[in-house]
Amino acid sequence: MIIEIGEFTRVEGNGKAEIIIEDGEVKDVRLKIVEGPRFFELLTLGRHYYDVPDLEARICAICYLAHSVASVMGIERAFGVEVPEEIQLLRELGLIGEFLESHALHLYLLVAPDVFGYPDAIRMASKHGELVKEGIALKAFGNRLRELIGGREIGGINVKPGGFGRYQTTEELETIEEESGALLRLAKRAVRLFASLEPYGERAEHFVATNGYLWGERLIAEDKEPFHYTERIEEHSLVYSFAKQSCYNGESFLVGSLARLLLKSDQLTPEAKRLFKEHEDKLSTGYVSYNNLAQAIELVYSLERAGEIAKILLDRGISGENVPVEPREGEGIGYVEAPRGVLIHHYRTDSKGRIVHSNIITPTALNHAMIEESLLKEARVLYGEADEEEMIGRLEETVRAFDPCISCSVHIVKL
Amino acid sequence: MMGKLKLGVFELTDCGGCALNVLFLYERLFDLLEYYEIGEFHMASSLQDGGHYDVALVTGTVSTHRDLEVLREARNRSDYLIALGTCATHGSVQGSVEMPIKEKLKAIYGDEGNPMRAMDSKPVVEYVAVDLAIPGCPYDKEELYQALMNIAKGIDPVRPDYPVCVECKLNEYECVLVKKGLPCLGPITLGGCNAVCIKSGLGCIGCRGPLPGEVNPASEYEILKSKGYDDEYIMKKFKTFARWKP
Numbered sequence: 001m002i003i004e005i006g007e008f009t010r011v012e013g014n015g016k017a018e019i020i021i022e023d024g025e026v027k028d029v030r031l032k033i034v035e036g037p038r039f040f041e042l043l044t045l046g047r048h049y050y051d052v053p054d055l056e057a058r059i060c061a062i063c064y065l066a067h068s069v070a071s072v073m074g075i076e077r078a079f080g081v082e083v084p085e086e087i088q089l090l091r092e093l094g095l096i097g098e099f100l101e102s103h104a105l106h107l108y109l110l111v112a113p114d115v116f117g118y119p120d121a122i123r124m125a126s127k128h129g130e131l132v133k134e135g136i137a138l139k140a141f142g143n144r145l146r147e148l149i150g151g152r153e154i155g156g157i158n159v160k161p162g163g164f165g166r167y168q169t170t171e172e173l174e175t176i177e178e179e180s181g182a183l184l185r186l187a188k189r190a191v192r193l194f195a196s197l198e199p200y201g202e203r204a205e206h207f208v209a210t211n212g213y214l215w216g217e218r219l220i221a222e223d224k225e226p227f228h229y230t231e232r233i234e235e236h237s238l239v240y241s242f243a244k245q246s247c248y249n250g251e252s253f254l255v256g257s258l259a260r261l262l263l264k265s266d267q268l269t270p271e272a273k274r275l276f277k278e279h280e281d282k283l284s285t286g287y288v289s290y291n292n293l294a295q296a297i298e299l300v301y302s303l304e305r306a307g308e309i310a311k312i313l314l315d316r317g318i319s320g321e322n323v324p325v326e327p328r329e330g331e332g333i334g335y336v337e338a339p340r341g342v343l344i345h346h347y348r349t350d351s352k353g354r355i356v357h358s359n360i361i362t363p364t365a366l367n368h369a370m371i372e373e374s375l376l377k378e379a380r381v382l383y384g385e386a387d388e389e390e391m392i393g394r395l396e397e398t399v400r401a402f403d404p405c406i407s408c409s410v411h412i413v414k415l
Numbered sequence: 416m417m418g419k420l421k422l423g424v425f426e427l428t429d430c431g432g433c434a435l436n437v438l439f440l441y442e443r444l445f446d447l448l449e450y451y452e453i454g455e456f457h458m459a460s461s462l463q464d465g466g467h468y469d470v471a472l473v474t475g476t477v478s479t480h481r482d483l484e485v486l487r488e489a490r491n492r493s494d495y496l497i498a499l500g501t502c503a504t505h506g507s508v509q510g511s512v513e514m515p516i517k518e519k520l521k522a523i524y525g526d527e528g529n530p531m532r533a534m535d536s537k538p539v540v541e542y543v544a545v546d547l548a549i550p551g552c553p554y555d556k557e558e559l560y561q562a563l564m565n566i567a568k569g570i571d572p573v574r575p576d577y578p579v580c581v582e583c584k585l586n587e588y589e590c591v592l593v594k595k596g597l598p599c600l601g602p603i604t605l606g607g608c609n610a611v612c613i614k615s616g617l618g619c620i621g622c623r624g625p626l627p628g629e630v631n632p633a634s635e636y637e638i639l640k641s642k643g644y645d646d647e648y649i650m651k652k653f654k655t656f657a658r659w660k661p
Binding site: 040 | 432611
């Protein structure tokens with residue numbers, strides 16, 4: 001017998017799952033990504049580097065800036081270009097905006113309805129209007145940062161190899177500094193709400209993140225030894241899904257907020273670090289559902305860090321100068337933390353600066369095996385205990401905790 | 416007041432941005448909800464009404480048989496269907512990979528291919544009649560808001576019919592094509608985005624598709640050539656979001 005979970009709701013993109021029952025027991029689970037493939041690696045082949053980040057921004061709307069920045073970094077590394085701290089800080093500010101926009105969307109509009117028992121945030125708003133408004137305020141602020149740095153709320157083009165099309169003004173940075181401080185109170189409230197939830201799903205054994213908080217030169221795992229993805233991560237195709245599955249040394253692993261906090265808590269801002277310490281006992285159990293709590297703590301981190309960055313840039317002033325980019329034959333990998341985890345853009349370029357090889361691995365593809373394991377664990381707990389409707393509802397919550405981004409999980413090229 | 420209109424949001428294969436952009440209306444989404452009730456919107460709600468819709472928004476390209484089924488359902492069950500965003504109106508970036516689907520699948524999934532069936536990505540408008548097409552990658556939120564408000568009030572939505580350059584001039588931006596020599600498709604691209612890319616000091620990427628009517632892609636082609644861009648570059652640029660024929 002197969003219990004089918006129809007297309008997941010309150011996640012981005014189209015996916016579903018099958019629970020396979022044999023002899024009265026849950027035998028297996030298949031996570032099926034049914035969203036059509038979009039062939040981004042093929043799309044970028046032969047393209048001039050200048051246009052590539054704008055194309056890659058179209059992979060995913062929720063984390064377009066992570067794609068733009070990963071793409072720009074891959075290209076810059078292939079050309080041996082290094083950008084100064086000013087440009088790095090501005091990119092970081094954009095990625096922080098993306099964390100705020102994405103985490104707030106996920107926590108307040110997609111997960112909170114489960115907590116309060118509603119089908120969606122619109123219907124939740126009649127009784128919990130304040131909470132929905134707080135979520136929207138955080139999300140809107142995050143989007144303003146994305147628009148400021150990326151040029152648009154979605155699919156922006158302002159992030160370029162070597163710098164930006166337009167630089168930000170003093171007035172814009174002053175508003176960021178002021179508003180990030182004012183919103184901090186809301187984020188702390190979110191931490192309290194999500195810390196109160198009981199754990200569910202599987203416990204992750206392995207965690208992977210970039211070595212810096214928002215990006216890195218390499219990846220790290222529990223042993224903190226920096227490595228390239230090709231050294232420890234393997235991808236394989238599945239017969240039932242457009243998304244591939246990845247393994248870390250042959251086993252499933254977790255990327256995303258929980259992985260970042262557990263591997264990089266020493267890099268957090270003061271209040272976020274304090275909150276991490278306060279909830280460390282829970283978080284370190286590795287239950288994937290604590291990804292929700294980890295995201296709430298990252299809301300605090302993001303607001304603190306946005307204020308810090310704005311202050312640094314205001315104190316020293318923005319020069320607004322791009323670094324010259326000279327195309328050459330080369331190879332580069334951009335490792336960036338998208339809100340839902342590690343994102344990898346790997347390119348090889350020819351002497352004219354055209355892309356001749358492209359490989360993109362998205363966080364949802366990295367989490368794919370872990371999502372299946374989590375569903376299996378939860379289905380075994382629930383089967384026979386809950387009726388089918390309740391079971392399906394709970395399983396959807398398990399999937400939602402990963403904050404999967406299905407539309408961006410389907411562009412993976414073979415290694 | 417009469418009952419609210421019923422709205423359905425249907426997502427085919429895309430980046431999710433056009434559906435997400437509806438949520439990014441923020442408080443104005445609540446203004447829309449004075450006139451509309453949402454019956455289906457799977458990114459935002461677990462409800463699936465399954466009934467008849469006064470207005471259906473369809474985002475994304477048809478890239479699988481599942482997409483085609485969803486699209487036909489949406490068309491059959493709605494009075495007014497809006498193809499929303501450049502995937503739905505022109506095919507957008509995934510529609511520009513020119514290779515038979517079998518070869519594409521083989522290139523991505525390896526020699527054995529992937530047994531799941533996919534189709535060459537095509538816009539919604541190639542499969543069903545649409546009542547309104549709002550392009551943009553993503554579309555301008557204001558345009559959708561105004562269109563939905565107009566429909567609710569029984570007014571035919573306004574359709575822009577001028578190039579991006581008009582809005583660029585109105586904003587008094589510097590012409591990046593002439594002054595900086597940057598590749599800009601503004602002269603041949605349908606306006607309505609408020610020249611958002613030129614605001615960043617960069618060229619229009621053509622995400623709203625070709626301006627219908629008196630557009631002159633041949634002249635744009637010559638200008639880009641005179642700025643030093645080669646044929647291959649220009650052709651790829653023209654074909655990224657929609658299939659221009661210079």
